[in-house]
Amino acid sequence: MKMFKKSKLSILVGSLLFLCLLSPEVSALSNPFKRGPLSSKTFTYPATYDELWGVIDEILKNDFIPVQTSDQQTGAITSMEFPVRSSEYRAWAKTSSWALSGFCTLLIKVSRKSEDLSQLMIVPDFQRARRSYLVKKGWHDSSKGVFENRLGGLVSALLVQRKYPNLSHIVVGCDFYLDETTFKYYIANVDDGGLGAEQGFRNGDIVLKLDGVDVDVHNFFKTLAGINSTRKVKFSLERKKNVIDLDINAFYFPSDTPYFGFKADYGKIENAFLVTEVLPKGPAEVAGLRVGDILVSEEGRPLMSWLTYYQNADKVVPGTPRSFLIKRDGRELSISITPEKHLEINPI
Incomplete structure (x- = not known):
């Protein structure tokens, strides 16, 4: 049988085809990506x-x-x-x-x-x-x-902020997301050990009523935005096909809420608040508070939970000193911090 000698062109074409099979980068030149x-x-x-x-x-x-x-x-x-x-x-x-x-x-x-x-x-x-x-x-x-x-x-x-600016001053311990099927809002972002969990919220709870008023996508935020002072709000919730009522502390902090100039986190040390940030030249730094200090009590009231933390914060008056008992390096110290009129709400 007569053998035909392959031309240089056929060898080049064959090599290119082989490369196309091996390399997705090259084969993509002739075949569209999926x-x-x-x-x-x-x-x-x-x-x-x-x-x-x-x-x-x-x-x-x-x-x-x-x-x-x-x-x-x-x-x-x-x-x-x-x-x-x-x-x-x-x-x-x-x-x-x-x-x-x-x-x-x-x-x-x-x-x-x-x-x-x-x-x-x-x-x-x-x-x-x-x-x-x-x-x-x-x-x-x-x-x-x-x-x-x-x-x-x-x-x-952004929509809620524009339509209901009052909501940014209300703290209950959770977020609210819309269920696109029922057009009801449900509870979300409830942290273990956080304010929402302490108050009885659970992720996935569906909000049926606020203070006896039926709420859905049409009026939920409008009703919630009606809160203009710290008070109890009755939440009627659906949880695992059962209806439960919770009396929730809704804390209201206006834009001129006094601040201490520090942030604290609960749970990093068991049953205690750990100071995680002290703002430069703020009231807390001036008073001598340091990062790593443990907050024991405020005005003689133990700080044992987020609920007690916010209950104390609600009583703060700008310009009026507040006494804190803290632990530092195993020793207890008393310091007095005079809050200033400025918005600084510690995140939940």
């Missing part, structure tokens, strides 16, 4: 269409997300492609842990559900970056939903 199914998430807000549109516009600017097209009439916004750092990409996209950085393109749709309710749909498209001279981008990845929840949460926080 795009996973794009996921979307929809959020409902107690806001008018125009209110929601204005908040979305502001958040995109604050987050430095470049907008390619924006049409308020149709409610559609598409972003330009923007870079995503590797840590964020792994947190937001369904990808392997070795994935490097990537890119994202957003589709946002604002719609009117009723006169006082609007909806926001978020559709992210994630694409991996490729470190190659030939190919700069890689596979598309589906979203985990983390990015959508983050953006939806920012929208909710």
